Structure formats: structure tokens, C-alpha cells
Amino acid sequence: MTTVAAYAAPAAKAPLERTTIERRAVGEFDVLIDIKFAGICHSDIHQAREGWGEALFPMVPGHEIAGVVSEVGPGVTRHAVGDRVGVGCMVDSCRTCENCAAGLEQYCTSRPTWTYNAVGKDGEPTYGGYSQKIVVDENYVVRIPDGLALDVAAPLLCAGITTYSPLRHWNTGPGKKVAVVGFGGLGHVGVKLAHALGAEVTVLSQSLRKQDDGLRLGADHYHATSDPETFERLRGSFDLILNTVSAPLDFPAFLSLLRLDGAMVNVGLPEEPVQIPYGALFGNRRNLTSSNIGGIAETQEMLDFCAAHGIGAEIELIDASRVNEAYERVQSSDVRYRFVIDTSTI
Numbered sequence: 001m002t003t004v005a006a007y008a009a010p011a012a013k014a015p016l017e018r019t020t021i022e023r024r025a026v027g028e029f030d031v032l033i034d035i036k037f038a039g040i041c042h043s044d045i046h047q048a049r050e051g052w053g054e055a056l057f058p059m060v061p062g063h064e065i066a067g068v069v070s071e072v073g074p075g076v077t078r079h080a081v082g083d084r085v086g087v088g089c090m091v092d093s094c095r096t097c098e099n100c101a102a103g104l105e106q107y108c109t110s111r112p113t114w115t116y117n118a119v120g121k122d123g124e125p126t127y128g129g130y131s132q133k134i135v136v137d138e139n140y141v142v143r144i145p146d147g148l149a150l151d152v153a154a155p156l157l158c159a160g161i162t163t164y165s166p167l168r169h170w171n172t173g174p175g176k177k178v179a180v181v182g183f184g185g186l187g188h189v190g191v192k193l194a195h196a197l198g199a200e201v202t203v204l205s206q207s208l209r210k211q212d213d214g215l216r217l218g219a220d221h222y223h224a225t226s227d228p229e230t231f232e233r234l235r236g237s238f239d240l241i242l243n244t245v246s247a248p249l250d251f252p253a254f255l256s257l258l259r260l261d262g263a264m265v266n267v268g269l270p271e272e273p274v275q276i277p278y279g280a281l282f283g284n285r286r287n288l289t290s291s292n293i294g295g296i297a298e299t300q301e302m303l304d305f306c307a308a309h310g311i312g313a314e315i316e317l318i319d320a321s322r323v324n325e326a327y328e329r330v331q332s333s334d335v336r337y338r339f340v341i342d343t344s345t346i
Contacts, residue, residue, distance in 0.1 A: 001025055002032075005346045006131035007320055008058040012050040015324045018346065021060060021127050023135045031079050031138050032071035033087065038129035039064030039155035039313070040339040042185060042246055043269075045327050047117050051271040055117050062129025062341075063089040063115040066144060066154040076138045084144040086303070088157035089293050091115050091126060091140045103295040105140075130323065132346055142300045145307035152312025155185065155338040156303060158293065159313060163190035163242060164302040165294035166265040167197060170240045174198035179234075179241045179257065180219075183210050185330075186244035186267060188337040189313055191218045194242070196309040202238070204230070204254075213336065217314070231256060236284065238262055246270050252280035255288065263287035313338045319345040 002023045007016045026032050044061035046052050065087040069079050079085060092113035093105040100108050113120050116128030127134075144153050163186055172178055178199040180190045187203070194201045195218030202221040203214040211222040223230045231253050239262050241254060246268035255264055262284065281288060294302065306312065314337040318326055326339040 002133065004132040006060045006127065007323055007346060008060045008127075008130070009048040010058050012048070012055065012057065016048070016130070016327075018320070019058065021131060023133055024122070024124070026071050026073050026135055028073045028075040029138050030073045030135050031069055031076060031085070031141050033065070033067040033085060033134050033136065033141070034070045035065055035067040035129055035132060035134060035343045037066045037151045037154040038062040038341045038343055039158065039315075040323070040326050040330065040341065041155075041158050042330055043158070045330060046246070046269070046271065048327075052269065056119070056125050059117055060127035060130050061116055062131070063087070064154045064157045064159070064340075065115070065129035065134065066150040066157070067134075070133075072138070078138045079141055079143070084146070084150060085141050086144050086153060086157045087115060087129070087134060087136050087141055088161060088299055089115055091136050092121060103297045105295045106293045130320070130341060130343075130346070132343060140296060142296065142303060145304055147307035147310075148303065148312055151317055151340050151342075152315055153303070153306075154340050155189065155313035155315065156306055157299070159186045159189045159338060160193070160306060161294040161299045161302050162186055162267050162291070163244065164193050164305070165298055166242060166267060166291035167194055167240075168298070169291065170263055170265065172197045172199045172240060176200070176239045177202070177237060177259075179204050179238045181205075181225075181241060181243040181249070181254065182245035182268070183214055183337075184244065184333060185313075185335070185338045188213070188217055189311075190242050190244060192311045193305075195219070196305070196311060202234075204241075210336075240265065242267065244268050248272055248274050251276050251288070255280045255286050256283070258284055258286045260284045261287070263289055266290045313340075315340045317342055321345065
């Protein structure tokens with residue numbers, strides 16, 4: 001066991017505070033990672049404040065982890081000391097179900113072991129990336145290409161794969177029209193990825209406040225959803241709508257923007273129940289669906305794609321002591337576009 005410093009929420013809705021946690025000894029197939037940077041995802045806030053239901057405390061959030069390997073177990077073949085690596089939303093799965101066998105560990109029929117707010121196979125709680133070190137099975141660690149700086153790569157381990165996976169699944173590419181709803185931590189990465197995949201990209205945001213950034217980062221068009229004319233003007237326009245916001249929407253209005261056989265994919269998870277009028281799906285044989293991160297192989301594919309296309313997150317690097325301030329600013333949409341903790345300050 002190794003004692004490391006971390007930032008943890010001691011109870012639901014309590015401010016995060018500096019503490020220490022125990023990391024397990026490096027096992028035969030484990031990798032010890034010196035964490036360099038940890039992104040702050042809105043999911044961290046939902047869970048630390050029990051917005052999605054009962055949670056485990058004390059909680060060390062963080063599933064956007066970038067660092068350097070400092071030790072490997074004797075059976076490790078995928079990584080070596082000194083490698084630049086990342087860890088995303090999960091650190092284990094059953095490995096035997098048909099979904100795991102297909103490289104879709106995020107849909108493990110026995111549930112994946114999440115990076116934090118979960119219990120591992122050893123019966124111990126998992127603790128995330130707001131810490132100095134982490135020990136992870138080599139099969140759930142990905143390589144960060146040399147072309148990606150670790151700080152801008154960290155958010156790709158959640159925001160990147162969460163948007164990349166549905167874009168790939170729904171065949172985003174040249175000739176496709178894609179709308180990204182919300183231009184925040186997930187949305188700005190989704191715009192970059194959809195643009196790099198060759199689609200015509202539109203941002204649908206509440207206001208035009210971030211329009212210049214949206215166009216600079218790859219959007220072809222930017223519209224305010226607070227303007228009712230937007231929905232009339234864009235009716236039947238899109239092959240894919242990627243909804244990145246974690247708040248209820250006027251789903252009939254957004255679904256009306258789909259072309260024949262178009263799909264609206266939801267990757268944000270609201271805390272409140274959402275009502276979907278069934279009739280809104282009938283026109284144009286519309287699809288309403290969701291997506292949950294990506295498997296390990298697809299996460300590596302995403303990182304390689306980002307390196308090849310010069311894609312990283314737009315970040316604001318902060319000291320760990322500012323994490324509670326950062327949570328409040330995320331809640332008020334006051335970040336462009338992802339907070340990343342410099343874990344050397346923990």
C-alpha cells in the first residue's frame with residue numbers, strides 16, 4: 001500500500017478538502033501512474049453532490065487522468081516505466097461477457113468498475129484522479145501519443161471519448177450534417193472532432209455568446225436556441241444531433257431538426273426525469289438514443305486521431321486549492337472550456 005495526497009469530498013455536497021488515501025500495492029498486471037493532470041468533469045460535480053443518487057464517501061473524483069508510468073508489475077507487457085498514459089472513466093470490467101469481448105467494456109453486463117465512486121473486485125472503494133498517484137490494471141490504461149500535451153489530453157479521457165464514440169458509431173464524415181447542442185466541456189471537443197471527421201458542423205447554444213470560439217474551433221454555423229426562429233429555419237436539417245447538455249430540453253423542438261432516419265444522441269445525463277412526447281419521434285423516422293463513453297480500444301483510437309489532427313481540449317489550468325471554486329464556476333458555465341488540475345499542487 002502507498003499513501004498519497006488527494007482532494008476528496010468527505011460527504012455529499014461538502015466542499016472538497018485535502019486528505020490522504022491508500023493506493024494498493026502494484027500487482028502482477030498493474031501500472032503505477034504518477035498523475036500529472038486531472039480534468040474536472042461535470043460528472044464529478046453530479047456525483048460529489050449526489051445528483052445522480054446515493055454515492056460513496058469520502059469520494060476522490062476525477063476520471064480524466066493523464067500521467068507518467070513510474071512502476072509496472074512483473075506481468076505487464078502493454079506499458080513501461082516512463083510511458084505517457086491516461087485513465088478514463090473505468091478501471092476494470094468482467095472481461096468475459098459478450099460486450100467486453102467485443103471491446104465495449106463500457107457496456108459490461110456486470111457493470112464496469114468506475115474509476116471512482118465504485119467498489120473494485122477487491123471489495124475496496126475506487127478513488128479517482130484528484131490525487132498524486134493511481135494504480136490501474138494495464139488493460140484499462142491507454143497510451144497518450146507524443147503529439148498531445150498531457151494537460152490538454154487529460155479531458156479527452158472523458159470529454160473526448162464521450163463525443164468521439166457516438167460520432168463514429170453514427171458514421172460522421174463528409175456529406176453529413178451534425179449539430180452539437182451545448183458548447184461547453186463536452187461540446188467544444190465534439191465540435192473539433194466532428195469537424196476533423198469531415199462533417200458540416202453546427203453549434204446549437206442558448207445564446208451567441210461563444211459564437212466566435214465555436215467558429216474558430218471548427219463549427220461552420222452557430223445558432224441561438226433561445227431564438228424560436230432557429231427551429232423553424234433549421235427544421236429537417238441534420239443527420240445527427242449530439243446533445244452534450246445535462247439539463248432537460250424541449251425534445252420535440254430539437255427532434256424536428258432531424259432529417260429522415262436522423263438520430264439525436266444524448267451524452268449528458270440530467271439529474272431530473274425527462275419527458276419525451278412519443279409523437280415527436282414519428283416524423284422522419286427519427287431516432288432518440290444515448291451513448292456512454294467508449295471501450296478501451298476506441299479510447300486509444302480517439303487519442304491517436306486527436307494527435308493526428310492536433311486536437312486537445314481548451315483548458316484553464318488550476319491549482320488543486322481552487323477545486324471548489326472551479327465547481328461553482330462549472331455550475332454557472334464560467335469556464336472556457338475545461339478546468340484541469342495541476343496535480344503537483346495537491
